[in-house]
Amino acid sequence: MTPDIEAVRPLPRFPEPDTEPFYARCREHRLSYQTCRKCGAIVFYPRSHCTRCTSTELMWHDSEGRGTIYSVTIMRQHGHPAFRARLPMAVALVDVDEGFRLLAEIVTDDPFSVHIGQPVTVAWITEGEVTLPGFTPVAES
Numbered sequence: 710m711t712p713d714i715e716a717v718r719p720l721p722r723f724p725e726p727d728t729e730p731f732y733a734r735c736r737e738h739r740l741s742y743q744t745c746r747k748c749g750a751i752v753f754y755p756r757s758h759c760t761r762c763t764s765t766e767l768m769w770h771d772s773e774g775r776g777t778i779y780s781v782t783i784m785r786q787h788g789h790p791a792f793r794a795r796l797p798m799a800v801a802l803v804d805v806d807e808g809f810r811l812l813a814e815i816v817t818d819d820p821f822s823v824h825i826g827q828p829v830t831v832a833w834i835t836e837g838e839v840t841l842p843g844f845t846p847v848a849e850s
């Protein structure tokens with residue numbers, strides 16, 4: 710039997726045209742988001758059109774990768790072996806400084822210390838060919 714630690718987490722298998730630029734930038738450790746040329750709305754997660762005005766004229770930008778914890782939960786059990794090996798694990802909604810919110814794993818040895826309002830910075834999680842954005846706590850001032 711294969712040990713749980715070798716299990717690979719579920720990953721996006723079929724990048725679509727709307728998401729491929731995002732994952733390509735992740736491989737370069739660039740956290741990206743879109744804005745609308747017509748109305749200026751911030752668009753995240755990656756899409757083909759603006760969620761405010763439906764324009765398809767979107768522009769890509771790189772985030773500085775800093776944000777704060779909006780909400781957090783601790784995963785204590787999970788049905789998938791790739792996650793079981795990492796428990797307990799903090800998963801949070803992160804308000805990124807550029808104005809979008811992202812659900813992500815918080816990479817830390819102390820998941821119980823993660824709290825609302827905590828500053829975080831992007832921490833890249835690479836599994837095989839896929840790189841995903843996670844976050845890690847930074848010192849609070």
Ligand SMILES: [Zn+2]
Binds near residue numbers: 747760761762763
């Ligand atoms: Zn728009």
